[in-house]
Every structure is written in C-alpha cells, then in structure tokens.
Amino acid sequence: VIIASIFWLRVATCFYAVGLLHSMLALVWRRNSLYPLARATFRIGVILQGVAIIDLARATGRVPVDNPYQTLNLCAFLIAVAFLAVEWRYHFGSTAMPHFPLVFIMTLVAALERPVATWTDVRVRDTWLVVHIVFVLAGYAALLLTAVASIFYLIQERRLKSKKSRLLERLPPLATLDNVISTSMGLGFLLITLGVVFGVTWAFIESGTRWIGDATVTISLFTWALFLAMIYLRASAGWRGRKAAVMALVVLGCSALTWVAHVGLRPTLLR
Amino acid sequence: MKLLLTGLNHRTAPVEVRERLAFEEKALPEALDQLKRRPGLLEGMILSTCNRVEVAVTADEQADAGSAVEDFLAEARSVERGWVSPYLYRYDGSDAIRHVFRVASSLDSMIVGEPQILGQLKSAYALAKERGAISGFLDLLMTRAFNVAKRVRSETEIGESAVSVSYAAVELARDIFGSLQGTRVLVVGAGEMAESAARHLRRAGVAEILVTNRTRERAEALAAEVGGRVIDYEGFHATLPEVDILLASSGATEYIVTRDEMRTALGKRRNRPVFLIDIAVPRNIEPSVNELESVFLYDIDDLEKVVDTNLRGRVEVAHQAEEIIREEVDRMVLRMKTREVAPTIVNLQEQLDLWVKGEIERQRSKLGRLTPEQEEALEAIKRGIVNKIAHGPITELRRQAADPAGLHALSMIRKLFRLGGE
Numbered sequence: 001v002i003i004a005s006i007f008w009l010r011v012a013t014c015f016y017a018v019g020l021l022h023s024m025l026a027l028v029w030r031r032n033s034l035y036p037l038a039r040a041t042f043r044i045g046v047i048l049q050g051v052a053i054i055d056l057a058r059a060t061g062r063v064p065v066d067n068p069y070q071t072l073n074l075c076a077f078l079i080a081v082a083f084l085a086v087e088w089r090y091h092f093g094s095t096a097m098p099h100f101p102l103v104f105i106m107t108l109v110a111a112l113e114r115p116v117a118t119w120t121d122v123r124v125r126d127t128w129l130v131v132h133i134v135f136v137l138a139g140y141a142a143l144l145l146t147a148v149a150s151i152f153y154l155i156q157e158r159r160l161k162s163k164k165s166r167l168l169e170r171l172p173p174l175a176t177l178d179n180v181i182s183t184s185m186g187l188g189f190l191l192i193t194l195g196v197v198f199g200v201t202w203a204f205i206e207s208g209t210r211w212i213g214d215a216t217v218t219i220s221l222f223t224w225a226l227f228l229a230m231i232y233l234r235a236s237a238g239w240r241g242r243k244a245a246v247m248a249l250v251v252l253g254c255s256a257l258t259w260v261a262h263v264g265l266r267p268t269l270l271r
Numbered sequence: 272m273k274l275l276l277t278g279l280n281h282r283t284a285p286v287e288v289r290e291r292l293a294f295e296e297k298a299l300p301e302a303l304d305q306l307k308r309r310p311g312l313l314e315g316m317i318l319s320t321c322n323r324v325e326v327a328v329t330a331d332e333q334a335d336a337g338s339a340v341e342d343f344l345a346e347a348r349s350v351e352r353g354w355v356s357p358y359l360y361r362y363d364g365s366d367a368i369r370h371v372f373r374v375a376s377s378l379d380s381m382i383v384g385e386p387q388i389l390g391q392l393k394s395a396y397a398l399a400k401e402r403g404a405i406s407g408f409l410d411l412l413m414t415r416a417f418n419v420a421k422r423v424r425s426e427t428e429i430g431e432s433a434v435s436v437s438y439a440a441v442e443l444a445r446d447i448f449g450s451l452q453g454t455r456v457l458v459v460g461a462g463e464m465a466e467s468a469a470r471h472l473r474r475a476g477v478a479e480i481l482v483t484n485r486t487r488e489r490a491e492a493l494a495a496e497v498g499g500r501v502i503d504y505e506g507f508h509a510t511l512p513e514v515d516i517l518l519a520s521s522g523a524t525e526y527i528v529t530r531d532e533m534r535t536a537l538g539k540r541r542n543r544p545v546f547l548i549d550i551a552v553p554r555n556i557e558p559s560v561n562e563l564e565s566v567f568l569y570d571i572d573d574l575e576k577v578v579d580t581n582l583r584g585r586v587e588v589a590h591q592a593e594e595i596i597r598e599e600v601d602r603m604v605l606r607m608k609t610r611e612v613a614p615t616i617v618n619l620q621e622q623l624d625l626w627v628k629g630e631i632e633r634q635r636s637k638l639g640r641l642t643p644e645q646e647e648a649l650e651a652i653k654r655g656i657v658n659k660i661a662h663g664p665i666t667e668l669r670r671q672a673a674d675p676a677g678l679h680a681l682s683m684i685r686k687l688f689r690l691g692g693e
Contacts, residue, residue: 160446161561163573173449174544238541241564 005059008052009073009111015045016107019100020193026097027186027231038100039087046080049107053077068212069113076106098232101193105224109200115208128202135195140255142188143227147252149180150245157241181244182234189231196224216261223254272313272408272611273332276367277340277359278325281381284358286572290553292348292355294319295522302347303402309339314409316399318374320391321464321552321571322381327371329408332682337361368412368607369600375416376423378592381575382439384429387463389420408607415606419599427591437468439574440548441475444516447546447567451475457514458482458499459507460521461489464550468518469497481514483507484521508532512539516546519555526557533560550574605672611681612672616665618690623657664688 022038025031053074056064064070083099086092119125156171172180199220203211211217230247233239239247279292294302299317306315306326311334318325326344330336341359345352362370373379377388396413399405405413423429441451448454454477458469461484469480480499484490487501494501502510511517511532521527528547537545547568549556554570561568569577631653641649664684671680684690 156446157565160443160567163569163576173445174447175449178544236541238543238565240542240544 003114005052005055006111006114008048008055009107012045012048012052013104013107013111015041015048016100016104018042019045019096020104023097023100024186024190024193027235028183028190035096039096042080042096042100042103043084045103045107046077046084049073049077049080067113069110072106073110076103076110079103079106094236095232097235098228101228102225105193105196105200105221108197109212109221112200112204116205118205125202125206128198128205132195132198132202135191135198139188139190139192139195140259142184142191143248143252143255145184146181146188147245147248149177149184150248153177153181154241154245178240181248185231185234185248189227192224192227196220216258219254219261220258223251223258226254227251272329273336274327274329274364274367274408274412274607275336275340276325276327276362276370277337277344278318278323279355279358279360280323280325280379281572281575283360286552286554286570288355288358289321289324291350292319292324292344293321293552294324294347298347299398300402303399303404305347306340306343307402307404309343310334311336312339314406315404316395316409316413318392318395320388321550323374323379325374327367327409327412332685365600365604368603369596371412371416372419372596372599372603373593375420376592376596377420377429378423378589378596381571383589387467389417390463393417408610411606411610412603415599415603419596422599423592423595426595427588429588429592437464437471437550439577440468440518440550440569441471443548443567443569443574443577444472444475444546447544448515451477451516453478454515455513456480456499456516456518457502457507457510458493458497458518458520459527459555460484460519460523460551461486461493462520462522465518465520466493466496468520468548468550469493469499472516472518473497473499477516481507481510485523508536511536514545515543517548517556519547519549520551521555522551523555524553526555528556528560530557530560530563533557533563533566537563537565548574608672608681612668615668615681615685615690616661619661619664619684619688620657622688622690623661624653627653627656 018034018041019038022032022034025034053064056070060066063074065074079099080103083095083103086095152171153174156174156177159171160174200217203214203217230239230244230251233247234244279288281289284292294317299319302317303315306312306317306328309315311331312328313331314329316327318327324344326340328336328340330339341352341356344350344359345355348355370379375389375392377384377386380388392413396405400410444451444454451472456469456472456477456479458465458480461482469482473480480494480497481502482490482494482497482499483502483504484493485504487504490501490504493499508528511528514536517528519527533545533547542565544565544567547556547560547566549568549570552571556568556570558568558570560566631649664687667680668684
C-alpha cells in the first residue's frame with residue numbers, strides 16, 4: 001500500500017509540473033495561455049495526492065505525519081486544497097503563480113520517500129549533478145543581475161525624486177531597469193527551480209532518505225522559497241524601489257550562504 | 272515722460288509668491304483700468320505668466336511712479352506692499368527697454384529660447400491696447416520688442432537649440448519610461464502651455480492623450496489640436512490608475528489631485544511609476560504626492576532646476592543675442608529721445624518767445640508810440656534774443672540726441688527752461 005501511495009504521489013507530481021510550467025511562462029515571458037490546462041492538471045494532481053494520503057492513512061491506521069516526507073505531503077495537499085477553495089469561491093486565480101511551484105516542489109520532495117535503486121552508471125550520476133550545478137549557478141548569475149539592476153533602479157529613482165540634474169547621465173531609464181529586473185528575476189527563478197528539482201532528485205537517488213534532514217537541503221529550499229516570495233510580492237503588490245532592492249539583496253545573501261553551505265560537500269560529491 | 276518697469280520672476284520670487292501675485296486672465300482688464308487711473312501714470316501694461324508678473328508704465332517726470340505701481344500690485348492682489356516689495360525688481364529708462372527686449376527674445380525666460388513668452392507678451396500688449404492703456408511710447412516700445420525678438424530668433428540659433436518647459440518634461444518622462452510608446456497621458460487644463468507640452472509628448476510617441484477641462488469646448492479644441500480624446504472633467508479621477516503621465520495646467524485655485532487620490536490610484540496600478548507634471552500656478556497637485564513611492568512630481572520650479580544645467584551650454588548663443596539686444600536698446604533710446612527732442616525744441620522756442628514778449632510788453636508803454644520801422648526793429652531784437660539764447664541748447668539737444676548716453680541733457684534743458692512735465 002505504501003508503494004501504491006508513493007506511486008500516486010509521483011503521478012500527482014507530474015500533473016503539478018504543468019502548473020510549474022505555467023508559472024514560469026507567466027514570469028519570464030508573461031504569457032498566461034497555459035493557465036486553463038495548468039488549472040485542470042492541478043485539480044487532478046490534488047485528487048491523486050488525496051488518494052495517496054488516504055491510502056497511506058488506511059494502511060497505517062493513523063494520520064500520516066510520521067516523518068518529514070509525510071508531513072510535507074500533507075502540508076502540500078492542504079495548501080493545494082486551500083488554493084482550489086479560494087479559487088472556486090472567489091474566482092481569484094491570481095495567486096496560482098506562487099502556489100503552483102510551491103505545491104510542486106513540496107510534493108516532489110514528499111514523493112521521494114522511498115529509495116530507488118542507486119546509480120547504475122556513474123556517468124549519469126555525474127552529468128545529473130553537473131546539470132544541477134549549472135542551473136543553480138546560472139540562476140545565481142541572473143539573481144546578481146537582478147540585484148544590480150535593483151540598486152541602479154534605486155539610484156535612478158532617488159535622482160528623479162530629488163530633482164537634481166543628470167549627474168548619472170548614463171543610467172538607463174527606470175522602465176528599462178524595471179524590465180531587466182523582471183526578466184532576470186523570472187529567468188533566475190526558473191533556473192534555480194530547475195536546479196532544485198535536479199538537486200533534490202540527485203540527492204534522493206544518491207542517498208535514499210537520509211538527505212531530507214540535511215542543513216544544506218533545508219537552506220537551499222529556504223532560499224528558493226524566499227525567491228518565490230520575492231517574485232510574488234513584485235508581481236502582485238508591485239514592489240519596486242527600496243523594498244525590491246532590499247529583497248533582492250536578501251535573496252542574493254541567502255544564495256551566497258547556500259553556496260557556502262555546499263562548498264563543504266565537495267568531497268562527498270566527488271566521491 | 273519716463274519709463275518704468277516693476278516686476279518679479281522665477282529668479283527673484285519662489286512659486287509661492289508668484290502664485291499669489293499672478294493675475295487671473297479674466298481679472299486683467301479690470302486691473303489695467305485700475306492701473307491707468309493711478310495719478311501720474313500715462314500708460315500701463317501687465318504681463319502675467321506662471322514665471323513672471325511685470326508692470327510697465329510711462330509716467331510724468333515728477334510722478335512717483337515706482338510707489339504707484341507697487342501700491343497698485345499690492346492692492347490688486349490683496350497683499351502687503353512690504354511683503355511683496357523684496358521680491359520686486361525695478362528698471363527705468365534704457366534698463367527697462369533692455370529688460371523688455373530680453374523678455375520678448377526669451378533671454379530672460381526660465382528656459383532660454385522657449386517660444387511661448389513672445390505669444391504671452393503679444394496677448395498682454397493686445398489687451399492693454401484694447402483697454403486703451405497703451406497709446407504712445409509703450410506702443411512703440413512693444414512693437415519694437417516684437418521685431419527684436421524676431422531678429423534674435425532669426426540671427427541666432429537660440430530657437431533651434433532651445434528647450435521649453437514642455438520639452439524638459441518630455442526628457443524627464445524618457446528618464447522614467449524610456450520610450451514613451453505605450454504610455455498614456457492625461458492633460459488637465461487646456462491653456463497654451465498644456466497644448467505645447469501635449470504636442471511634444473505626441474511627437475515623442477505616446478500611445479494616447481486624454482484631455483479634460485472644466486470648459487468642455489476648450490478641451491475639445493485642444494484634443495483636436497494634439498489628436499487626443501476628451502473625457503469628462505467630473506470623472507477624470509477614475510482614469511488616474513491607467514495614466515502614466517499627468518500634465519496639470521488648469522486654472523483651479525485648489526489642488527485637483529490630492530495625496531490620497533494618488534495613493535489609491537497607485538495601488539490600482541500596482542505601483543507602476545507615474546510622472547506628474549504640474550505647470551500650473553497656483554499649483555494643481557498636492558506637493559506631498561512626491562513623497563509616495565513610484566510617483567515623480569515636478570512643478571514649474573523643479574523643471575527650472577533640471578534644465579539649468581542644459582542651459583549652461585547655451586551661454587554662447589545667449590551672448591550673440593545680448594549683442595543684438597544692446598544694439599537695439601541704443602537704437603530705441605535714440606528714438607525715445609528724438610521723439611522728445613522735436614517737441615522740446617518747439618517748447619523751448621515758444622517759452623523764450625513768451626518771456627521776451629512779456630518783458631517787452633511790460634516796458635512798452637514807456638517807449639511811447641513807435642513807428643512801423645521801430646516796431647520792426649523791436650521784433651528783430653526779440654527774434655535775435657530768442658535765437659541767441661536757444662541756439663546753444665538746441666545745438667546741444669541735437670548733438671546729444673545721436674548719443675545714447677545723452678538722455679539726461681533733455682530733461683536738464685526742460686528743467687532749466689521750466690518747460691513743464693511733458
């Protein structure tokens with residue numbers, strides 16, 4: 001039954017992946033055409049996740065919160081249900097953008113409870129890891145661009161507010177900086193999300209269930225969640241100027257911490 | 272007769288003072304009538320724009336025209352004379368002529384070379400003429416000023432490289448929005464400044480221009496001029512969330528956009544930047560709106576500061592223009608004097624004639640009956656005395672009329688020979 005439960009959960013993750021795709025399209029290319037499909041697959045995902053939880057509960061005879069995986073699973077399920085309820089009651093779908101990736105990542109992690117057979121080929125393992133690192137580093141580069149553009153935005157904004165003459169003539173217009181920030185932020189989030197997916201699955205295959213309690217994983221996921229929050233605040237509340245600059249710097253700082261935390265892993269990775 | 276110019280502008284007075292002193296357009300005719308009635312003043316003219324309020328008068332030599340004009344300003348605008356006095360400049364004679372020429376040629380403008388001031392000066396002249404406040408020298412001076420402005424414009428590059436308040440606003444809009452394509456503009460008020468600014472924005476490629484005004488006809492005229500769309504004045508606040516650039520230039524006396532209204536609009540547009548240009552005096556937009564995030568409010572004084580730097584590059588052009596002005600002032604002073612030299616010569620001859628004749632008549636009885644030959648001789652003596660005495664002053668008057676610095680000889684001679692005020 002536990003195996004069946006995990007199976008349904010993994011299928012649900014696949015369905016949730018469409019939602020993630022929609023969020024990325026909306027963020028980076030500002031396209032919403034995938035939303036109807038993403039919403040439909042999200043609903044299917046919720047049903048399957050529900051089935052998985054009920055299966056597990058019936059098999060164990062209690063609410064499945066025995067380990068971090070199960071807790072995360074239930075939590076993701078509740079968030080998804082809450083989103084659907086709000087969407088159904090108030091026709092308020094604009095929070096899909098942060099919800100879809102969040103539910104996807106949580107469910108993905110939860111679906112990695114049962115270990116699978118370890119790497120059959122060491123080259124697959126190494127390539128997988130390299131892909132993870134490249135995605136994350138590219139994401140950091142985009143994030144750095146976001147932070148720099150945010151600071152430029154802040155300076156340009158101050159200059160326009162203070163009504164001083166053009167001392168920094170070469171600074172681009174606010175709208176241009178704003179576009180750079182939006183695009184680099186969206187792209188950065190896309191890359192880092194892909195990096196997280198690759199990283200999580202790699203760690204799962206590599207070390208079974210032990211990785212979930214690891215501090216490096218926790219800090220990575222925390223940084224990712226912070227990034228998600230920043231993107232959401234910007235898209236919904238229109239955070240610009242000082243708030244946006246501070247936020248970008250905080251996320252950049254957390255990313256640096258994550259990186260530092262991973263440096264210690266080098267001997268393990270190069271095993 | 273003497274010429275006097277009293278006024279204040281963006282350099283001598285802050286916007287708070289200018290908006291208190293500025294005359295409403297519909298109050299001007301009445302103000303001109305009042306000015307004309309002041310004792311000692313012969314002619315008068317009022318120029319009132321958002322950057323300057325100036326009163327030019329001609330007056331009797333003996334009259335205290337300076338006080339009369341300051342009293343007039345204080346009374347007409349209901350302010351204390353002592354409050355406004357420190358902001359005023361006063362020019363007379365050739366300095367006043369120079370100032371008028373510089374204003375007309377846009378050398379004294381906030382943005383040197385901007386073309387609106389000439390139009391505003393022409394309107395002020397037309398109104399003064401219509402009210403009969405201008406008849407003699409001021410008429411001549413203004414007509415000349417318009418020619419000087421034309422000369423400056425055609426002989427220097429001042430008009431070509433010139434920026435106006437509106438152009439400065441467009442440059443700032445570019446700093447905020449980059450390309451202006453896709454931006455939406457709302458113009459509140461339909462004055463000349465609004466029209467010029469809207470036209471600049473249209474040329475810069477804005478997507479849409481909405482126009483609103485208390486009087487719908489004027490909004491329609493402006494909309495037709497700049498290819499905009501008219502919206503109801505009562506409902507214009509509802510469009511604020513969709514508007515990227517708001518150009519306010521209405522004659523409203525209280526704020527038409529407040530901080531709270533702007534905050535609400537910003538929330539609806541998710542803090543996307545908005546550029547507010549307040550070229551109205553008195554100001555149309557609550558100044559504290561600029562404290563809101565993503566709002567950039569520029570009033571007319573702010574625009575001056577911004578373009579001040581750009582102006583430094585124009586010093587060279589302005590020098591050429593000043594050269595032309597100097598030349599024209601000399602010419603005008605000359606005309607001013609020759610205008611008075613001829614009547615003065617006639618006056619002088621009449622006066623001397625009167626004196627000599629009076630003296631002769633007084634002693635005539637003692638001479639007894641005179642023969643026609645004696646009468647003729649007496650007449651010849653009289654003519655001779657008048658001519659002998661008048662010769663020196665008249666030669667001096669004629670000589671000095673050709674010299675721009677010689678303005679004082681005229682009044683000196685009038686004084687010496689008691690020729691009266693005019």
